[in-house]
Amino acid sequence: MKKTLIALGSALVAVCAAPVWAQDIVDPKEPNVAITHDKFPDLIDKAIADQDFIKARRIVEEGLKRNPLSVQMLFQRAVIYEGLGETARAQAAFEAFVARYPEIAEPYNNLAVIYSSQGELEKAHDMLSRALSIRPDFAVAWANMGNLYLVRAKQAYQNAKRYGAASVEPKLDAVNRLLKQ
Known part of the structure; x- marks a missing residue:
């Protein structure tokens, strides 16, 4: 009898403990349905698209545990780190991702955006290349390369103007208008 109670108690603990994670990540359309790990990326994409980076972080961390x-x-x-403003992370x-998976283009583009925002235009150019x-x-990378060239053009026109080339003023104005779009 005692062994049966211990076994029953152990089984009850196992059953009660098992769904704890399932209660945390559920299908928003059907809250009683637990999400399987293969569905996590879609939920994360949705949270990112909704700019809900806190929710996205919670889901991605749970997904990466599994x-x-x-x-x-x-x-x-x-x-998600980028969306939360955690630029260094x-x-x-x-950087760790491209070291491990150098054949995937997207993280190079993301690094280019970060480097560009830090004024590291050569590094940004290398990443986009x-x-x-x-x-x-990769259309987004091409667009970012174009923006990078505009920033470089602006710097060049500013230098030309500083050293006396007044004729570059209309070009500098045009580049500034393009960068504001």
């Missing part, structure tokens, strides 16, 4: 080698969730975690995560060599049809 599947720590998920390439998609590792990338999403870096995007995002940069470190993207890598992204485009991996994926020549």
Whole structure:
């Protein structure tokens, strides 16, 4: 009888403890349905699209506990850091990501944005060049490369103006208008 109670008690603890994670991450349309780990990336993408980075972080951390080698969730975690304004963490995560998965273009683009915001235009250019060599049809990287060239053009025109080339003023104005769009 005592062994039966111990076994029953152990089984009850196991049953009660098992769904704790399931109560945490559920289908928003069906709150009684637990999400399987293969659905986490979609939930994370939705939270990111909704700019709910706190929720996205919670989901990605739970997902990575279950599947720590998920390439998609590792990338999403870096995007979440960026969205939360944790630039240093995002940069470190993207750098670790490209070291581990150098064949994926997207993190190079994200690093380029970070480097550009830090004034590291050469590093940004290198990252965009890598992204485009991996994926020549990567439209966002091409657009970011164009923006990078505009920033460089602005710097060049500002230098020309500073050293006496007044004729560059209309070009500098045009570049400034483009950068504001």
